[in-house]
Amino acid sequence: MSYVNPPDLATKMVDAGEAKVFMSTRDTLIRAFMAAALLTLGAAFAVTVTVQTGEPLLGALLFPAGFCLVYLLGFDLLTGVFTLVPLALLDKRRGVTPRSLLRNWGLVFLGNLGGALTVAVMMAVIFTFGFSTPPDEVGRQLGTIGEGRTVGYAEHGAAGMLTLFVRGVMCNWMVSTGVVAAMMSKSVPGKVIAMWLPIMMFFYMGFEHSIVNMFLFPSGLMLGGDFSIMDYLVWNEIPTIIGNLVGGLTFVGLTIYATHGRTGKPRNRPAPVQETAAGEPAAEEQLVRG
Known part of the structure; x- marks a missing residue:
């Protein structure tokens, strides 16, 4: 059968988290680099479609193409390992330690950052003809996105930071x-x-997706966006990473593991009612009801 039921799914999730912990450094970095590169190419594609058609829904409809390629090819995003790797630690898989978990997260982060920045530079070259002309319409839109999702949050102070964090949580819940x-x-x-x-x-x-933002905001800075690297880090990337961790682990990894991997003890079922040949409850049952 092509469908994997939820209890077996929970086991697959733990197995996947364990496998990522013991993956070699080389493979972890390569897979993380390619994951971010494909995902951010999908983001560039979606922004281009949105700008050229004026229809954001069409861009959103096409954006998942990059994401699907990432996981069909077995690559890794930080948002995914946030959800899966802690389950191997929680399940007490042999050799999985907090240190090995942090090692995996760190390597995936570095690989994702490298892939996203590579695509950001390449797309900036395309949008500006090798930085010889002002950015085209799509490039200008990328700069606007960077401003709105950094300075735009900062204008609201603590409320903006809360909104940013919650958007990070909701993002990795979905992702x-x-x-x-x-x-x-x-x-x-x-x-x-x-x-x-x-x-x-x-x-x-x-x-807010931390890896997509590793492309959008450096692109915006290279293409004339009116915000700083510190704006990007404080008012987007760092809170987004924390929100992504909370959202993916809490609402996906731990919930599936808790209810399907470590199912609670079922309640006792009531004893079946014995019926007479005429279909009436037995005499003792009638006394109880009476």
């Missing part, structure tokens, strides 16, 4: 749902459908 949902199917069409819907939702609603 990790897509990562995990792909494991429910053994067919390519099933995996793609399972991933496509939650990823489209997060992008259209403007939630």
